[in-house]
Amino acid sequence: MSKATTYKSDALAAVHETASDMFEAGVIDKQTMRHFDESCLTPIHPFSPEEIKALREREEVSQRVFAHYLNVTKESVSQWERGQKKPAGTTLKLLSLVERRGINAIA
Structure with missing residues (x-):
């Protein structure tokens, strides 16, 4: 299974x-490929509890609906907003997409 790239x-x-x-063909080196990765791929940053809540409220959805779009539990969203846990991995990527393009980007 291949990893989805945004x-x-x-x-x-x-x-x-x-x-x-070009990298696979050996035309460019690993350092140059890293530069292309940074330039082309959607950036991901850690979200604070306040940012997650503000993002959800900006999209005008409940914790349950937000959780559904992110494919996590309502309890996870609640814990993120209270600072008890932090989103990671794919969820951070999805949050970054919602931040940049809105909830419809992952709907």
């Missing part, structure tokens, strides 16, 4: 795909 734009997706092919 790009900043369709144009950057094409650029990154070309760079990946």
Whole structure:
């Protein structure tokens, strides 16, 4: 199973795909490929409890609905908003997408 990759734009997706092919062919080195990764891929940052709550409220959804879109439990969203736990991995990627493009980006 391959890992889903999210790009900043369709144009950057094409650029990154070309760079990946060049890397596999040995035309560009690992350091250059890292530069393309940073430039083309959607950035991910840790979200504070306040940011998560503000993001959910901006999208005008309940914790239960937000959890459904993120494929987690309502309790997880509640714990994130209270600072008891932190989202990680795929969930951080989804939160970044919602932050940049809105809830419809992952609907």
